[in-house]
Amino acid sequence: MNSPNETISQTSPELISALSDEEGRLSTMEKRLAEVVLADVTYATNASITEIAARAGVSPPTVTRFCRRLGCSSFSDFKVQLARSAYVGLRYLKPESVTSTPAEVAEDIVTKAQNALFQMHRALDLTAVERAVALISEAQMVHAFGSGGNSAMIANELQNRLFRLGIRISASNDHGMHLMIAAAAEPGTVVFGSSFTGRNHELVRCFGLLRERGIPTIAITQTGTPVAEAADVVIPVDLPEGRNIFRATSTRFAFLAVVDIIANLVAYADKPRSARILRGIKEQLIRHRDGDDRQLLGD
Template identity: 70%
Template sequence: MDIYTALIDEDDRLTVLEKQLARIVLDDAVFAVNASIVDLAERAEVSPPTVTRFCRRLGFQGYSDFKLQLARSAYVGMRYLKPESADGAATPAAVAEDIVLKAQDALFQMHKGLDLAAVEEAARLLRGARMIHAFGSGGNSAMIAHELQNRLFRLGCRIAASSDHGMNLMQAAACVRGHVVFGSSFTGRNAELVRCFRVLQDNGIPTIALTQGGSPVAEAAAVVIAVDLPEGSNIFRPTSTRFAFLAVIDILANLVAYADRPRATRLLRGIKEQLVRYRDEDDRQILGD
Protein backbone atom coordinates (compact mmCIF):
# COMPACT_ATOMS: atom_id res chain seq x y z
CA MET A 1 0.00 0.00 0.00
CA ASP A 2 1.14 3.56 -0.76
CA ILE A 3 0.46 5.11 2.62
CA TYR A 4 0.69 8.69 1.39
CA THR A 5 -1.81 8.12 -1.39
CA ALA A 6 -4.18 6.67 1.21
CA LEU A 7 -3.68 9.69 3.47
CA ILE A 8 -4.52 12.12 0.67
CA ASP A 9 -7.87 10.27 0.51
CA GLU A 10 -8.72 10.96 -3.11
CA ASP A 11 -11.59 8.47 -2.84
CA ASP A 12 -13.09 10.39 0.11
CA ARG A 13 -13.24 7.30 2.32
CA LEU A 14 -12.21 8.99 5.58
CA THR A 15 -14.54 10.62 8.09
CA VAL A 16 -14.14 14.27 9.10
CA LEU A 17 -12.14 13.35 12.22
CA GLU A 18 -10.00 10.90 10.29
CA LYS A 19 -9.22 13.61 7.74
CA GLN A 20 -7.95 15.77 10.61
CA LEU A 21 -5.59 12.95 11.54
CA ALA A 22 -4.48 12.54 7.93
CA ARG A 23 -3.65 16.25 7.63
CA ILE A 24 -1.53 16.16 10.77
CA VAL A 25 0.40 13.12 9.55
CA LEU A 26 0.97 14.70 6.12
CA ASP A 27 2.06 18.00 7.65
CA ASP A 28 4.46 16.45 10.17
CA ALA A 29 5.36 12.85 9.42
CA VAL A 30 8.34 12.99 11.79
CA PHE A 31 6.04 13.82 14.69
CA ALA A 32 3.61 11.04 13.74
CA VAL A 33 6.38 8.45 13.53
CA ASN A 34 7.64 9.32 17.01
CA ALA A 35 4.34 10.16 18.74
CA SER A 36 2.37 7.87 21.00
CA ILE A 37 -1.25 7.22 20.13
CA VAL A 38 -2.23 9.64 22.92
CA ASP A 39 0.09 12.37 21.57
CA LEU A 40 -1.35 12.08 18.07
CA ALA A 41 -4.93 12.01 19.37
CA GLU A 42 -4.36 15.15 21.46
CA ARG A 43 -2.84 17.09 18.57
CA ALA A 44 -5.73 16.11 16.29
CA GLU A 45 -8.26 16.73 19.06
CA VAL A 46 -9.72 13.25 18.73
CA SER A 47 -9.83 10.18 20.96
CA PRO A 48 -7.26 7.34 20.86
CA PRO A 49 -9.94 4.91 19.60
CA THR A 50 -10.49 7.26 16.65
CA VAL A 51 -6.77 6.96 15.86
CA THR A 52 -7.07 3.17 15.97
CA ARG A 53 -10.10 3.18 13.66
CA PHE A 54 -8.26 5.57 11.35
CA CYS A 55 -5.30 3.16 11.08
CA ARG A 56 -7.54 0.18 10.41
CA ARG A 57 -9.52 2.13 7.81
CA LEU A 58 -6.24 2.58 5.95
CA GLY A 59 -5.63 -1.16 6.06
CA PHE A 60 -3.25 -1.48 8.99
CA GLN A 61 -3.58 -3.79 11.99
CA GLY A 62 -3.26 -0.91 14.42
CA TYR A 63 -1.30 2.19 15.34
CA SER A 64 2.05 0.40 15.70
CA ASP A 65 1.74 -1.15 12.25
CA PHE A 66 0.73 2.23 10.82
CA LYS A 67 3.78 3.96 12.35
CA LEU A 68 6.10 1.26 11.07
CA GLN A 69 4.87 1.65 7.49
CA LEU A 70 4.92 5.43 7.80
CA ALA A 71 8.56 5.37 8.92
CA ARG A 72 9.49 3.17 5.98
CA SER A 73 7.76 5.46 3.50
CA ALA A 74 8.54 8.90 4.92
CA TYR A 75 11.93 9.30 3.27
CA VAL A 76 10.28 8.95 -0.16
CA GLY A 77 6.81 10.31 0.24
CA MET A 78 7.12 13.95 1.28
CA ARG A 79 9.28 15.11 -1.62
CA TYR A 80 6.62 13.83 -4.01
CA LEU A 81 3.67 15.14 -2.02
CA LYS A 82 5.12 18.64 -1.64
CA PRO A 83 7.34 19.26 -4.66
CA GLU A 84 9.60 22.28 -4.69
CA SER A 85 8.27 24.03 -7.79
CA ALA A 86 5.68 26.76 -7.18
CA ASP A 87 3.17 28.06 -9.72
CA GLY A 88 5.16 31.26 -10.24
CA ALA A 89 8.23 29.25 -11.23
CA ALA A 90 6.49 27.47 -14.09
CA THR A 91 6.80 30.19 -16.72
CA PRO A 92 9.06 29.48 -19.73
CA ALA A 93 11.52 32.15 -18.58
CA ALA A 94 11.73 30.79 -15.03
CA VAL A 95 12.02 27.18 -16.13
CA ALA A 96 14.71 27.99 -18.72
CA GLU A 97 16.73 29.94 -16.16
CA ASP A 98 16.36 27.18 -13.56
CA ILE A 99 17.48 24.42 -15.95
CA VAL A 100 20.47 26.36 -17.26
CA LEU A 101 21.65 27.53 -13.84
CA LYS A 102 21.39 24.02 -12.40
CA ALA A 103 23.36 22.64 -15.36
CA GLN A 104 26.05 25.29 -14.88
CA ASP A 105 26.27 24.52 -11.18
CA ALA A 106 26.50 20.77 -11.84
CA LEU A 107 29.41 21.32 -14.23
CA PHE A 108 31.15 23.66 -11.80
CA GLN A 109 30.76 21.31 -8.83
CA MET A 110 31.90 18.29 -10.86
CA HIS A 111 34.97 20.15 -12.10
CA LYS A 112 35.85 21.36 -8.61
CA GLY A 113 35.77 17.83 -7.18
CA LEU A 114 37.15 15.91 -10.17
CA ASP A 115 39.85 13.34 -9.38
CA LEU A 116 42.25 14.11 -12.21
CA ALA A 117 44.49 11.15 -11.42
CA ALA A 118 41.51 8.80 -11.81
CA VAL A 119 40.53 10.51 -15.07
CA GLU A 120 44.07 10.16 -16.40
CA GLU A 121 44.21 6.47 -15.48
CA ALA A 122 40.80 5.84 -17.06
CA ALA A 123 41.86 7.55 -20.28
CA ARG A 124 45.07 5.48 -20.32
CA LEU A 125 43.10 2.25 -19.99
CA LEU A 126 40.63 3.25 -22.70
CA ARG A 127 43.20 4.28 -25.28
CA GLY A 128 45.24 1.11 -24.68
CA ALA A 129 42.35 -1.35 -24.79
CA ARG A 130 41.92 -3.91 -27.55
CA MET A 131 38.19 -3.86 -26.79
CA ILE A 132 36.02 -1.62 -24.60
CA HIS A 133 32.65 -2.61 -23.20
CA ALA A 134 30.44 0.21 -21.88
CA PHE A 135 27.70 -0.86 -19.47
CA GLY A 136 24.82 1.26 -18.20
CA SER A 137 21.16 0.60 -17.48
CA GLY A 138 18.21 2.88 -16.90
CA GLY A 139 17.55 6.06 -18.86
CA ASN A 140 20.56 8.10 -17.79
CA SER A 141 23.31 5.51 -17.46
CA ALA A 142 22.30 3.74 -20.66
CA MET A 143 22.61 7.09 -22.43
CA ILE A 144 26.08 7.65 -20.91
CA ALA A 145 27.30 4.21 -22.02
CA HIS A 146 26.12 4.85 -25.58
CA GLU A 147 27.62 8.34 -25.53
CA LEU A 148 31.02 6.87 -24.65
CA GLN A 149 30.65 4.58 -27.66
CA ASN A 150 29.63 7.57 -29.79
CA ARG A 151 32.71 9.53 -28.71
CA LEU A 152 35.31 6.76 -28.95
CA PHE A 153 34.45 4.82 -32.11
CA ARG A 154 35.40 7.85 -34.21
CA LEU A 155 38.84 7.82 -32.56
CA GLY A 156 39.48 4.25 -33.69
CA CYS A 157 38.53 2.51 -30.44
CA ARG A 158 36.75 -0.83 -30.63
CA ILE A 159 33.82 -0.29 -28.29
CA ALA A 160 30.36 -1.73 -27.73
CA ALA A 161 27.70 -0.30 -25.42
CA SER A 162 25.07 -2.44 -23.71
CA SER A 163 22.18 -1.65 -21.37
CA ASP A 164 20.92 -5.22 -20.94
CA HIS A 165 21.79 -6.81 -17.58
CA GLY A 166 21.96 -10.35 -18.90
CA MET A 167 24.08 -9.35 -21.89
CA ASN A 168 26.37 -7.31 -19.65
CA LEU A 169 27.00 -10.30 -17.41
CA MET A 170 27.71 -12.58 -20.38
CA GLN A 171 30.06 -10.05 -21.97
CA ALA A 172 31.82 -9.57 -18.64
CA ALA A 173 32.36 -13.32 -18.37
CA ALA A 174 33.70 -13.43 -21.96
CA CYS A 175 36.24 -10.61 -21.51
CA VAL A 176 39.89 -11.52 -22.00
CA ARG A 177 43.24 -9.84 -21.51
CA GLY A 178 43.32 -6.49 -23.28
CA HIS A 179 39.64 -5.75 -22.68
CA VAL A 180 38.44 -2.88 -20.49
CA VAL A 181 34.95 -2.40 -19.07
CA PHE A 182 33.44 1.01 -18.33
CA GLY A 183 30.31 1.21 -16.19
CA SER A 184 27.99 4.13 -15.51
CA SER A 185 25.67 4.30 -12.51
CA PHE A 186 24.24 7.59 -11.27
CA THR A 187 23.29 6.15 -7.88
CA GLY A 188 26.08 3.62 -7.57
CA ARG A 189 23.53 1.05 -6.40
CA ASN A 190 23.20 -0.99 -9.57
CA ALA A 191 23.56 -4.51 -8.13
CA GLU A 192 23.84 -6.09 -11.60
CA LEU A 193 26.75 -3.79 -12.51
CA VAL A 194 28.43 -4.66 -9.20
CA ARG A 195 28.09 -8.35 -10.08
CA CYS A 196 29.70 -7.73 -13.48
CA PHE A 197 32.57 -5.82 -11.92
CA ARG A 198 33.24 -8.63 -9.44
CA VAL A 199 33.36 -11.18 -12.25
CA LEU A 200 35.77 -8.93 -14.13
CA GLN A 201 37.90 -8.37 -11.02
CA ASP A 202 38.18 -12.13 -10.50
CA ASN A 203 39.36 -12.48 -14.12
CA GLY A 204 41.85 -9.61 -13.90
CA ILE A 205 39.98 -7.31 -16.31
CA PRO A 206 40.34 -3.53 -15.64
CA THR A 207 37.12 -1.73 -14.76
CA ILE A 208 36.23 1.96 -14.76
CA ALA A 209 33.22 3.33 -12.91
CA LEU A 210 31.59 6.72 -13.40
CA THR A 211 29.38 6.87 -10.33
CA GLN A 212 28.87 8.18 -6.81
CA GLY A 213 31.91 7.90 -4.59
CA GLY A 214 31.74 5.32 -1.79
CA SER A 215 28.84 3.48 -3.44
CA PRO A 216 28.69 -0.30 -4.05
CA VAL A 217 29.60 0.24 -7.72
CA ALA A 218 32.56 2.41 -6.73
CA GLU A 219 33.74 -0.21 -4.24
CA ALA A 220 33.67 -2.89 -6.94
CA ALA A 221 35.58 -0.92 -9.60
CA ALA A 222 39.33 -0.65 -10.14
CA VAL A 223 39.23 3.01 -11.26
CA VAL A 224 36.54 5.33 -9.94
CA ILE A 225 35.60 8.71 -11.36
CA ALA A 226 33.32 9.97 -8.62
CA VAL A 227 30.58 12.51 -9.30
CA ASP A 228 28.83 13.46 -6.07
CA LEU A 229 26.23 16.15 -6.63
CA PRO A 230 23.22 16.99 -4.44
CA GLU A 231 19.77 16.60 -5.91
CA GLY A 232 17.13 19.25 -5.29
CA SER A 233 13.58 18.57 -4.16
CA ASN A 234 11.98 19.59 -7.47
CA ILE A 235 10.74 16.25 -8.79
CA PHE A 236 9.73 17.77 -12.13
CA ARG A 237 13.21 18.95 -13.12
CA PRO A 238 15.40 16.31 -14.83
CA THR A 239 18.60 15.63 -12.92
CA SER A 240 21.40 18.09 -13.66
CA THR A 241 23.92 15.35 -12.88
CA ARG A 242 23.45 14.26 -16.51
CA PHE A 243 25.43 17.27 -17.66
CA ALA A 244 28.30 16.44 -15.29
CA PHE A 245 28.43 12.83 -16.49
CA LEU A 246 28.41 13.95 -20.13
CA ALA A 247 31.25 16.39 -19.43
CA VAL A 248 33.33 13.56 -17.94
CA ILE A 249 32.74 11.52 -21.11
CA ASP A 250 33.92 14.46 -23.21
CA ILE A 251 37.04 14.84 -21.04
CA LEU A 252 37.90 11.16 -21.44
CA ALA A 253 37.32 11.27 -25.20
CA ASN A 254 39.49 14.36 -25.56
CA LEU A 255 42.33 12.72 -23.64
CA VAL A 256 42.07 9.58 -25.77
CA ALA A 257 42.22 11.73 -28.93
CA TYR A 258 45.20 13.76 -27.72
CA ALA A 259 47.14 10.59 -26.86
CA ASP A 260 47.44 9.79 -30.59
CA ARG A 261 46.70 12.97 -32.49
CA PRO A 262 47.85 11.76 -35.94
CA ARG A 263 45.58 8.70 -35.78
CA ALA A 264 42.63 10.67 -34.39
CA THR A 265 43.08 13.37 -37.03
CA ARG A 266 43.19 10.82 -39.85
CA LEU A 267 40.05 9.04 -38.68
CA LEU A 268 38.06 12.19 -37.98
CA ARG A 269 39.03 13.59 -41.38
CA GLY A 270 37.86 10.38 -43.07
CA ILE A 271 34.51 10.55 -41.28
CA LYS A 272 34.10 14.21 -42.15
CA GLU A 273 34.96 13.57 -45.78
CA GLN A 274 32.05 11.14 -46.09
CA LEU A 275 29.65 13.53 -44.36
CA VAL A 276 30.65 16.43 -46.60
CA ARG A 277 30.42 14.29 -49.72
CA TYR A 278 27.01 12.77 -49.02
CA ARG A 279 25.24 15.18 -46.66
CA ASP A 280 26.70 18.55 -45.68
CA GLU A 281 28.30 20.03 -48.85
CA ASP A 282 30.92 21.76 -46.68
CA ASP A 283 32.78 21.18 -43.40
CA ARG A 284 31.09 23.83 -41.29
CA GLN A 285 28.61 21.38 -39.72
CA ILE A 286 29.35 19.40 -36.57
CA LEU A 287 31.08 16.04 -36.90
CA GLY A 288 28.13 13.67 -37.01
CA ASP A 289 24.62 13.97 -35.57
Protein backbone atom coordinates (compact mmCIF):
# COMPACT_ATOMS: atom_id res chain seq x y z
CA MET A 1 0.00 0.00 0.00
CA ASN A 2 1.19 3.52 -0.74
CA SER A 3 2.35 5.81 2.04
CA PRO A 4 -0.30 8.15 3.53
CA ASN A 5 1.38 11.14 1.88
CA GLU A 6 1.54 9.72 -1.63
CA THR A 7 -0.83 11.23 -4.16
CA ILE A 8 -3.05 8.73 -5.96
CA SER A 9 -4.81 10.87 -8.57
CA GLN A 10 -4.05 14.29 -10.01
CA THR A 11 -6.66 14.88 -12.70
CA SER A 12 -10.43 14.85 -12.45
CA PRO A 13 -11.07 12.11 -15.08
CA GLU A 14 -9.05 9.76 -12.85
CA LEU A 15 -10.81 10.67 -9.62
CA ILE A 16 -13.65 8.16 -9.95
CA SER A 17 -11.14 5.42 -10.74
CA ALA A 18 -9.07 6.35 -7.68
CA LEU A 19 -12.15 6.30 -5.48
CA SER A 20 -13.09 2.84 -6.73
CA ASP A 21 -9.67 1.67 -5.47
CA GLU A 22 -9.34 -1.21 -7.88
CA GLU A 23 -5.62 -1.44 -7.04
CA GLY A 24 -6.16 -1.57 -3.28
CA ARG A 25 -4.22 1.59 -2.50
CA LEU A 26 -6.62 3.12 0.03
CA SER A 27 -6.46 2.53 3.76
CA THR A 28 -9.46 1.15 5.64
CA MET A 29 -10.52 4.63 6.74
CA GLU A 30 -10.06 6.02 3.24
CA LYS A 31 -12.14 3.18 1.82
CA ARG A 32 -15.01 4.18 4.11
CA LEU A 33 -14.80 7.73 2.79
CA ALA A 34 -14.64 6.53 -0.81
CA GLU A 35 -17.71 4.34 -0.28
CA VAL A 36 -19.65 7.28 1.15
CA VAL A 37 -18.73 9.43 -1.86
CA LEU A 38 -19.49 6.81 -4.51
CA ALA A 39 -22.76 5.79 -2.85
CA ASP A 40 -24.18 9.25 -3.55
CA VAL A 41 -22.01 11.53 -5.66
CA THR A 42 -24.68 14.24 -5.76
CA TYR A 43 -24.72 14.31 -1.98
CA ALA A 44 -20.92 14.37 -1.79
CA THR A 45 -20.62 17.31 -4.18
CA ASN A 46 -23.06 19.37 -2.08
CA ALA A 47 -22.31 18.24 1.50
CA SER A 48 -20.01 20.03 3.91
CA ILE A 49 -16.79 18.48 5.14
CA THR A 50 -18.41 17.93 8.54
CA GLU A 51 -21.38 16.12 7.00
CA ILE A 52 -19.23 13.79 4.95
CA ALA A 53 -16.98 13.10 7.94
CA ALA A 54 -19.97 12.25 10.10
CA ARG A 55 -21.48 9.93 7.49
CA ALA A 56 -18.17 8.07 7.14
CA GLY A 57 -17.48 8.05 10.87
CA VAL A 58 -14.19 9.96 10.61
CA SER A 59 -12.93 13.39 11.57
CA PRO A 60 -12.97 16.45 9.24
CA PRO A 61 -9.12 16.55 9.16
CA THR A 62 -9.21 12.96 7.89
CA VAL A 63 -11.43 14.09 5.03
CA THR A 64 -8.97 16.88 4.21
CA ARG A 65 -6.03 14.45 4.15
CA PHE A 66 -8.07 12.07 2.02
CA CYS A 67 -8.74 14.80 -0.53
CA ARG A 68 -5.04 15.63 -0.74
CA ARG A 69 -4.19 11.96 -1.17
CA LEU A 70 -6.42 12.00 -4.24
CA GLY A 71 -4.45 14.90 -5.73
CA CYS A 72 -6.84 17.70 -4.74
CA SER A 73 -5.55 20.87 -3.13
CA SER A 74 -8.47 21.10 -0.69
CA PHE A 75 -11.91 19.74 0.11
CA SER A 76 -13.44 22.41 -2.13
CA ASP A 77 -11.15 21.41 -4.99
CA PHE A 78 -12.13 17.77 -4.40
CA LYS A 79 -15.82 18.62 -4.80
CA VAL A 80 -15.16 20.57 -8.01
CA GLN A 81 -13.19 17.68 -9.52
CA LEU A 82 -15.77 15.17 -8.34
CA ALA A 83 -18.56 17.10 -10.07
CA ARG A 84 -16.56 17.12 -13.30
CA SER A 85 -15.44 13.50 -13.22
CA ALA A 86 -18.82 12.07 -12.23
CA TYR A 87 -20.11 12.64 -15.75
CA VAL A 88 -17.11 10.76 -17.16
CA GLY A 89 -16.80 7.79 -14.91
CA LEU A 90 -19.94 6.82 -13.02
CA ARG A 91 -21.76 4.82 -15.66
CA TYR A 92 -18.56 2.82 -16.21
CA LEU A 93 -17.96 2.37 -12.50
CA LYS A 94 -21.53 1.21 -11.83
CA PRO A 95 -22.99 -0.04 -15.13
CA GLU A 96 -26.74 -0.40 -15.33
CA SER A 97 -28.22 -3.84 -14.93
CA VAL A 98 -28.26 -5.39 -18.38
CA THR A 99 -29.50 -8.55 -20.05
CA SER A 100 -26.90 -11.23 -20.49
CA THR A 101 -28.34 -14.45 -21.91
CA PRO A 102 -27.83 -15.06 -25.65
CA ALA A 103 -31.55 -14.69 -26.33
CA GLU A 104 -31.80 -11.45 -24.36
CA VAL A 105 -28.67 -9.97 -25.92
CA ALA A 106 -29.80 -10.90 -29.44
CA GLU A 107 -33.19 -9.29 -28.88
CA ASP A 108 -31.60 -6.18 -27.35
CA ILE A 109 -29.14 -5.70 -30.23
CA VAL A 110 -31.71 -6.26 -32.97
CA THR A 111 -34.35 -4.10 -31.29
CA LYS A 112 -31.94 -1.21 -30.81
CA ALA A 113 -30.83 -1.48 -34.45
CA GLN A 114 -34.44 -1.45 -35.63
CA ASN A 115 -35.20 1.56 -33.44
CA ALA A 116 -32.17 3.42 -34.74
CA LEU A 117 -33.23 2.82 -38.34
CA PHE A 118 -36.83 3.81 -37.64
CA GLN A 119 -35.89 7.03 -35.83
CA MET A 120 -33.34 8.00 -38.47
CA HIS A 121 -35.87 7.40 -41.25
CA ARG A 122 -38.55 9.41 -39.51
CA ALA A 123 -36.24 12.42 -39.05
CA LEU A 124 -34.23 12.13 -42.28
CA ASP A 125 -33.59 15.45 -44.02
CA LEU A 126 -34.37 14.46 -47.60
CA THR A 127 -33.45 17.89 -48.95
CA ALA A 128 -29.95 17.53 -47.49
CA VAL A 129 -29.71 14.02 -48.91
CA GLU A 130 -30.65 15.31 -52.37
CA ARG A 131 -28.03 18.05 -52.16
CA ALA A 132 -25.39 15.53 -51.13
CA VAL A 133 -26.30 13.18 -53.97
CA ALA A 134 -26.13 16.01 -56.51
CA LEU A 135 -22.67 17.04 -55.30
CA ILE A 136 -21.34 13.48 -55.35
CA SER A 137 -22.87 12.62 -58.72
CA GLU A 138 -21.30 15.64 -60.39
CA ALA A 139 -17.93 15.50 -58.61
CA GLN A 140 -14.73 14.71 -60.45
CA MET A 141 -13.30 13.32 -57.21
CA VAL A 142 -14.80 12.45 -53.82
CA HIS A 143 -12.76 12.11 -50.62
CA ALA A 144 -14.35 10.42 -47.61
CA PHE A 145 -12.93 11.37 -44.21
CA GLY A 146 -13.59 9.40 -41.04
CA SER A 147 -11.41 8.64 -38.03
CA GLY A 148 -12.04 6.48 -35.00
CA GLY A 149 -13.72 3.09 -35.17
CA ASN A 150 -17.22 3.96 -36.37
CA SER A 151 -16.55 6.99 -38.56
CA ALA A 152 -13.60 5.26 -40.21
CA MET A 153 -15.96 2.40 -41.07
CA ILE A 154 -18.51 4.83 -42.54
CA ALA A 155 -15.91 6.54 -44.74
CA ASN A 156 -14.67 3.17 -45.98
CA GLU A 157 -18.22 2.00 -46.61
CA LEU A 158 -19.00 5.07 -48.70
CA GLN A 159 -15.99 4.22 -50.85
CA ASN A 160 -17.15 0.59 -51.03
CA ARG A 161 -20.59 1.62 -52.21
CA LEU A 162 -19.61 4.35 -54.67
CA PHE A 163 -16.61 3.00 -56.57
CA ARG A 164 -18.82 0.32 -58.14
CA LEU A 165 -21.08 3.08 -59.49
CA GLY A 166 -18.29 4.82 -61.39
CA ILE A 167 -17.58 7.48 -58.77
CA ARG A 168 -13.92 8.33 -58.27
CA ILE A 169 -13.59 8.12 -54.51
CA SER A 170 -10.87 7.66 -51.92
CA ALA A 171 -11.40 7.03 -48.19
CA SER A 172 -8.95 8.15 -45.53
CA ASN A 173 -8.91 7.49 -41.78
CA ASP A 174 -5.86 9.57 -40.84
CA HIS A 175 -6.05 13.14 -39.50
CA GLY A 176 -2.77 14.19 -41.06
CA MET A 177 -3.77 12.80 -44.44
CA HIS A 178 -7.11 14.59 -44.19
CA LEU A 179 -5.37 17.92 -43.74
CA MET A 180 -3.00 17.31 -46.66
CA ILE A 181 -5.84 16.19 -48.93
CA ALA A 182 -7.83 19.28 -47.96
CA ALA A 183 -4.87 21.50 -48.79
CA ALA A 184 -4.33 19.80 -52.14
CA ALA A 185 -7.97 19.47 -53.25
CA GLU A 186 -8.71 20.92 -56.68
CA PRO A 187 -11.98 22.38 -58.03
CA GLY A 188 -14.37 19.56 -58.86
CA THR A 189 -13.60 17.79 -55.59
CA VAL A 190 -16.22 17.02 -52.93
CA VAL A 191 -15.27 15.99 -49.41
CA PHE A 192 -17.53 13.83 -47.27
CA GLY A 193 -16.99 13.54 -43.52
CA SER A 194 -18.45 11.27 -40.85
CA SER A 195 -18.47 12.19 -37.17
CA PHE A 196 -20.77 10.45 -34.69
CA THR A 197 -20.23 13.09 -31.98
CA GLY A 198 -19.75 16.09 -34.24
CA ARG A 199 -16.77 17.08 -32.10
CA ASN A 200 -13.92 15.92 -34.32
CA HIS A 201 -11.91 19.14 -34.24
CA GLU A 202 -9.44 17.91 -36.86
CA LEU A 203 -12.33 17.39 -39.26
CA VAL A 204 -13.65 20.85 -38.41
CA ARG A 205 -10.24 22.30 -39.28
CA CYS A 206 -10.22 20.50 -42.63
CA PHE A 207 -13.76 21.61 -43.44
CA GLY A 208 -12.81 25.19 -42.62
CA LEU A 209 -9.84 25.01 -44.97
CA LEU A 210 -11.98 23.46 -47.71
CA ARG A 211 -14.62 26.17 -47.32
CA GLU A 212 -11.95 28.85 -47.72
CA ARG A 213 -10.83 27.14 -50.92
CA GLY A 214 -14.35 26.74 -52.31
CA ILE A 215 -14.46 22.94 -52.03
CA PRO A 216 -17.94 21.71 -50.98
CA THR A 217 -18.25 19.45 -47.96
CA ILE A 218 -20.87 16.97 -46.77
CA ALA A 219 -21.21 15.67 -43.22
CA ILE A 220 -23.23 12.98 -41.49
CA THR A 221 -23.18 14.02 -37.85
CA GLN A 222 -25.19 15.40 -34.94
CA THR A 223 -27.13 18.63 -35.26
CA GLY A 224 -25.65 21.84 -33.85
CA THR A 225 -22.14 20.48 -33.41
CA PRO A 226 -18.83 21.99 -34.60
CA VAL A 227 -18.67 19.56 -37.51
CA ALA A 228 -22.24 20.38 -38.54
CA GLU A 229 -21.51 24.11 -38.44
CA ALA A 230 -18.36 23.66 -40.54
CA ALA A 231 -19.98 21.57 -43.30
CA ASP A 232 -21.80 22.91 -46.35
CA VAL A 233 -24.34 20.08 -46.43
CA VAL A 234 -25.36 18.35 -43.20
CA ILE A 235 -27.33 15.12 -42.95
CA PRO A 236 -28.16 15.07 -39.24
CA VAL A 237 -28.42 11.84 -37.26
CA ASP A 238 -29.48 12.54 -33.68
CA LEU A 239 -30.22 9.35 -31.78
CA PRO A 240 -30.25 8.45 -28.08
CA GLU A 241 -27.89 5.67 -27.08
CA GLY A 242 -28.99 4.74 -23.57
CA ARG A 243 -26.63 3.82 -20.74
CA ASN A 244 -25.60 0.26 -21.59
CA ILE A 245 -21.83 0.63 -21.88
CA PHE A 246 -21.37 -2.94 -23.12
CA ARG A 247 -23.57 -2.72 -26.23
CA ALA A 248 -22.04 -1.39 -29.43
CA THR A 249 -23.59 1.85 -30.63
CA SER A 250 -26.77 1.26 -32.59
CA THR A 251 -26.34 4.67 -34.25
CA ARG A 252 -23.88 3.11 -36.68
CA PHE A 253 -26.77 1.22 -38.31
CA ALA A 254 -28.44 4.56 -38.98
CA PHE A 255 -25.21 5.97 -40.47
CA LEU A 256 -24.84 2.90 -42.69
CA ALA A 257 -28.41 3.26 -43.87
CA VAL A 258 -27.79 6.90 -44.81
CA VAL A 259 -24.76 5.80 -46.83
CA ASP A 260 -26.88 3.19 -48.61
CA ILE A 261 -29.58 5.77 -49.37
CA ILE A 262 -26.98 8.13 -50.84
CA ALA A 263 -25.39 5.36 -52.89
CA ASN A 264 -28.72 4.13 -54.21
CA LEU A 265 -29.70 7.62 -55.32
CA VAL A 266 -26.28 8.15 -56.94
CA ALA A 267 -26.84 4.93 -58.89
CA TYR A 268 -30.25 6.15 -60.04
CA ALA A 269 -28.78 9.51 -61.07
CA ASP A 270 -26.94 7.76 -63.94
CA LYS A 271 -28.49 4.33 -64.39
CA PRO A 272 -26.72 3.47 -67.68
CA ARG A 273 -23.26 4.13 -66.21
CA SER A 274 -24.08 2.35 -62.95
CA ALA A 275 -25.49 -0.71 -64.73
CA ARG A 276 -22.52 -0.89 -67.11
CA ILE A 277 -19.93 -0.84 -64.31
CA LEU A 278 -21.88 -3.22 -62.08
CA ARG A 279 -22.21 -5.65 -65.00
CA GLY A 280 -18.47 -5.51 -65.62
CA ILE A 281 -17.73 -6.24 -61.97
CA LYS A 282 -20.18 -9.13 -61.95
CA GLU A 283 -18.72 -10.65 -65.11
CA GLN A 284 -15.29 -10.82 -63.50
CA LEU A 285 -16.67 -12.36 -60.32
CA ILE A 286 -18.56 -15.01 -62.27
CA ARG A 287 -15.51 -15.79 -64.36
CA HIS A 288 -13.00 -16.01 -61.53
CA ARG A 289 -15.01 -16.88 -58.41
CA ASP A 290 -18.72 -17.68 -58.53
CA GLY A 291 -19.36 -19.54 -61.76
CA ASP A 292 -22.92 -18.21 -62.03
CA ASP A 293 -25.04 -15.15 -61.26
CA ARG A 294 -26.76 -16.41 -58.12
CA GLN A 295 -24.32 -14.94 -55.58
CA LEU A 296 -24.22 -11.46 -54.07
CA LEU A 297 -22.84 -8.69 -56.23
CA GLY A 298 -19.44 -9.02 -54.63
CA ASP A 299 -19.26 -7.49 -51.17
